[in-house]
Amino acid sequence: MLDLFDFLFEGSEEIEFETIEGGIEVDSGIHDVLGESNEDQVLFALNRMTNDVDESTLEEAAEYFKNASYSQDSFNGIISNLKGIHGEVQVLEELEMRPDFEANYVIPTSTSHEAVDIYGVDEHGTILEKYQVKMSLDKSYIQRTLDELPEDVKIICPSEIADEFDDDRIVDVGVKLSHVEANIDDLCEVLATSEPWEAELGPKFDHWIDEDFEFDFGMIG
Numbered sequence: 001m002l003d004l005f006d007f008l009f010e011g012s013e014e015i016e017f018e019t020i021e022g023g024i025e026v027d028s029g030i031h032d033v034l035g036e037s038n039e040d041q042v043l044f045a046l047n048r049m050t051n052d053v054d055e056s057t058l059e060e061a062a063e064y065f066k067n068a069s070y071s072q073d074s075f076n077g078i079i080s081n082l083k084g085i086h087g088e089v090q091v092l093e094e095l096e097m098r099p100d101f102e103a104n105y106v107i108p109t110s111t112s113h114e115a116v117d118i119y120g121v122d123e124h125g126t127i128l129e130k131y132q133v134k135m136s137l138d139k140s141y142i143q144r145t146l147d148e149l150p151e152d153v154k155i156i157c158p159s160e161i162a163d164e165f166d167d168d169r170i171v172d173v174g175v176k177l178s179h180v181e182a183n184i185d186d187l188c189e190v191l192a193t194s195e196p197w198e199a200e201l202g203p204k205f206d207h208w209i210d211e212d213f214e215f216d217f218g219m220i221g
Contacts, residue, residue, distance in 0.1 A: 015104050020125035024113070026106040034093045038183040045086035046187075048111055049078075058187050079184060087135035087180045088117050091156050094173040095120070101173070103128045115149050118156070130154065135177055137161050146170065 016028045033044045039058055046061055052068075070078065088107060095105045095118070103120030120129030130153045134142050137160060146155050146169060154169045158180075162172035 015123055017106055017125050020119060020121050021127045025109040027109045030092060030107055034096060041089050042086055042183050042187060045082055045089055049082055049085050083180055083184050084135050085111055086184060088133045090175045090180055091133050091173055092118055094175055115153050131156050135180055137177060139164055
């Protein structure tokens, strides 16, 4: 019996691009994780975010963070960035699944590429649509970003807040911030869970996790 995602993607024409219009390099690896587990997608987002991590499990990724000895502020910033990149993966997955979005959707190789996180292109790589993804519930922040973007770039924001805007440049594809955060929280939970390998990291990290670490998604935009 076909998995739901296998069924949805099986009939679609798969076109892989290395570059699109304007010579923009795109990350074709994202199509390998569409329809895969949340853990695989979070790890893909983590690998896009930093070249320092190329691991296969959340536990190994958590060990990287522990060994790096980040302060809480630095760690919160990293998780905020990871949330945004993972949100892009979730959004692209929805775009590929929904019949009302008919382009081929790609993401630039660089995570800091200009003002565009996702491009919709035709079979020749010609750009048809441009989107920036904002995984935030801060309405003023989203509006300010929209005002600063070029007119041909739309913002995809969480479903929880999209209907508060009366602007056709604000797009809702059905991705909830709460779902994205829950997936990232799996990594945070691994960080906060006592595991046999944790003993190797020493008492300083134990004290940080038990006494000082207080991650709050509400603290990040």
